[in-house]
Amino acid sequence: MTAILTNLDSLSAFAPAAVLALTSIVVLVVHLTVRGRRAPIVAALVGTILSLAFLLRERRRSSRRSSKEWWRMTGLLGSSK
Amino acid sequence: MVLLATLVALPLSAESVEIPEEDRPELFALLLAASFGAMLLVASTDLVMLYLSFEFVSILSYVLACYRRGSRSSAEAGLEYVIYGGVASGLMVYGFSLLCGLGGLTCIAACSRPPAAPGDGFAPAAMVGCALALVGFGYKVASAPFHMWAPDVYEGAPTPVTAYFSVVPKAAGFAALVRFLFGGFTVQDGPSWRVFAHVDWVPLLEVMCVLTMTVGNLAAMAQRKVKRMLAYSGVAHAGYVLIGVVVLTSRGLEATLVYLFVYSFMNLGAFAVVAMVVNRTGSDDLEAFKGLFWRGRQGAFVAVLATAFFFALVGAPPTAGFTGKLLLFSAAVEHHSYGIVVAALLNTLISVYYYFKVFQAMFLTSPSTPEKLTWSGWALALLLVLALPTIGFGVRSESLIAIARASLHLVGV
Numbered sequence: 001m002t003a004i005l006t007n008l009d010s011l012s013a014f015a016p017a018a019v020l021a022l023t024s025i026v027v028l029v030v031h032l033t034v035r036g037r038r039a040p041i042v043a044a045l046v047g048t049i050l051s052l053a054f055l056l057r058e059r060r061r062s063s064r065r066s067s068k069e070w071w072r073m074t075g076l077l078g079s080s081k
Numbered sequence: 082m083v084l085l086a087t088l089v090a091l092p093l094s095a096e097s098v099e100i101p102e103e104d105r106p107e108l109f110a111l112l113l114a115a116s117f118g119a120m121l122l123v124a125s126t127d128l129v130m131l132y133l134s135f136e137f138v139s140i141l142s143y144v145l146a147c148y149r150r151g152s153r154s155s156a157e158a159g160l161e162y163v164i165y166g167g168v169a170s171g172l173m174v175y176g177f178s179l180l181c182g183l184g185g186l187t188c189i190a191a192c193s194r195p196p197a198a199p200g201d202g203f204a205p206a207a208m209v210g211c212a213l214a215l216v217g218f219g220y221k222v223a224s225a226p227f228h229m230w231a232p233d234v235y236e237g238a239p240t241p242v243t244a245y246f247s248v249v250p251k252a253a254g255f256a257a258l259v260r261f262l263f264g265g266f267t268v269q270d271g272p273s274w275r276v277f278a279h280v281d282w283v284p285l286l287e288v289m290c291v292l293t294m295t296v297g298n299l300a301a302m303a304q305r306k307v308k309r310m311l312a313y314s315g316v317a318h319a320g321y322v323l324i325g326v327v328v329l330t331s332r333g334l335e336a337t338l339v340y341l342f343v344y345s346f347m348n349l350g351a352f353a354v355v356a357m358v359v360n361r362t363g364s365d366d367l368e369a370f371k372g373l374f375w376r377g378r379q380g381a382f383v384a385v386l387a388t389a390f391f392f393a394l395v396g397a398p399p400t401a402g403f404t405g406k407l408l409l410f411s412a413a414v415e416h417h418s419y420g421i422v423v424a425a426l427l428n429t430l431i432s433v434y435y436y437f438k439v440f441q442a443m444f445l446t447s448p449s450t451p452e453k454l455t456w457s458g459w460a461l462a463l464l465l466v467l468a469l470p471t472i473g474f475g476v477r478s479e480s481l482i483a484i485a486r487a488s489l490h491l492v493g494v
Contacts, residue, residue: 051084
């Protein structure tokens with residue numbers, strides 16, 4: 001895990017991917033434990049949408065961060081220190 | 082793009098007649114795990130991590146390719162994928178080992194930087210390492226001459242898996258390729274990049290680019306099976322995407338990302354149509370598409386949307402495919418790569434022929450049977466969801482370019 005995390009571009013890239021990995025396990029568990037043929041596909045879709053949500057949240061955070069940095073560069077926003 | 086393709090492949094697999102119902106949950110898990118690997122591949126900054134995620138995606142893809150149990154063509158697809166994948170992966174890791182040996186580090190950014198006093202063998206060894214690594218990337222994105230696996234694997238795999246293969250490994254492979262080449266073998270110089278004098282990979286990639294477009298389009302012309310035709314079309318599109326990489330400018334990289342993004346929608350849409358036709362007729366032959374427009378309201382709806390996807394794949398206005406190609410070609414013109422633009426334009430003209438064959442079958446021929454075709458509401462809705470950006474981004478492309486510009490950091494540039 002440490003090796004994966006240290007060799008990725010940013011930690012934010014790992015969160016959505018980790019959600020997908022967990023979902024793949026959840027889908028198998030659901031398949032083995034829950035009756036009903038729709039349950040695995042619902043679990044898979046929910047996991048993928050959750051991963052997408054994580055990705056978009058990280059993207060929004062980073063763009064907000066970069067816009068703040070831009071304002072700081074223009075001198076209109078005070079330094080964080 | 083990876084998540085988008087997964088979101089499309091999951092519901093398509095849930096209704097596919099090619100996959101038995103009891104086998105579907107494992108398929109969902111495999112698709113999700115492959116997407117996990119693809120996301121790691123995109124974000125890797127280290128050669129070892131890159132290789133491991135590359136293998137992770139490949140091994141799961143081998144299993145996915147032969148998921149049609151009892152089908153000879155599916156088993157053949159899986160075996161072929163394993164053999165080609167094994168050779169490409171072996172050559173790639175050999176290239177990586179050469180680069181690690183030269184740079185002394187496994188980090189992409191350090192792999193080809195010349196040391197203070199490089200020996201005589203440094204430049205050729207770095208070039209060989211880079212070329213061998215390109216074999217692996219070429220295999221992943223299905224670019225010529227490493228595309229041989231694509232038609233058979235696409236044909237043999239279940240159609241939803243083929244749709245997934247046509248986008249996820251390709252998009253992840255291109256992202257990793259850009260990170261590898263721009264992170265390890267170039268220096269940024271304003272809005273453009275300079276290659277290291279000792280590893281000039283641009284001519285290699287230019288040859289691959291033109292060869293990929295030409296081979297893909299010429300081979301697609303002769304196909305009677307739409308899945309196989311789309312496989313060759315996917316090869317040709319890998320060539321178009323490479324244009325944005327070889328021009329070594331920010332505009333080129335933006336165009337690459339834009340094209341990959343719109344390609345995801347239009348190609349997933351085209352494969353979704355094929356999957357729906359296969360589910361109802363049991364065949365992906367051109368015969369199965371005959372008179373689709375005349376086979377009930379839903380048949381007409383599917384035929385019209387299929388036309389939108391094929392128009393976008395050709396690059397006709399006002400679709401997103403046109404925007405993508407326009408950006409790619411203008412980046413190449415800006416870089417004075419006129420030869421590549423002429424080759425790409427000629428190839429676009431060739432592609433009109435084979436997409437028109439499907440259009441002709443759907444609209445201009447009478448159906449072989451008068452039976453009306455119907456699909457579930459969500460399947461039609463999924464098709465519509467894919468068609469909206471395919472058209473919408475063609476009409477309003479500014480937002481798309483802004484997204485691409487903001488996303489360049491995702492591939493490390």
